[in-house]
Amino acid sequence: MKAKIHVTLKPGILDPQGKAIEHALATLGFANAGNVRMGKYLELDINEAAKDKAEAQVKAMCEKLLANTIIEEYRYELQ
Numbered sequence: 552m553k554a555k556i557h558v559t560l561k562p563g564i565l566d567p568q569g570k571a572i573e574h575a576l577a578t579l580g581f582a583n584a585g586n587v588r589m590g591k592y593l594e595l596d597i598n599e600a601a602k603d604k605a606e607a608q609v610k611a612m613c614e615k616l617l618a619n620t621i622i623e624e625y626r627y628e629l630q
Contacts, residue, residue: 552597553595553597553629554605555630556592556626557591558623559590560588566589569589573586591617
């Protein structure tokens with residue numbers, strides 16, 4: 552089973568990398584781009600046939616390592 556995980560900063564958390572990208576886009580002539588937020592995207596294979604067990608494993612991975620749940624939120628899908 553494949554897990555696709557998106558990790559982003561929670562609303563209200565400053566995103567200096569997003570601001571740097573926004574500034575770079577503006578200097579390249581893309582002034583219409585605003586409120587840029589940077590995140591992480593991960594894909595991984597889970598060697599588990601039962602969807603509920605795979606989901607529990609992915610959630611534990613996100614909570615323990617892949618996302619800093621104090622400042623980040625995550626979402627995932629299993630395929």
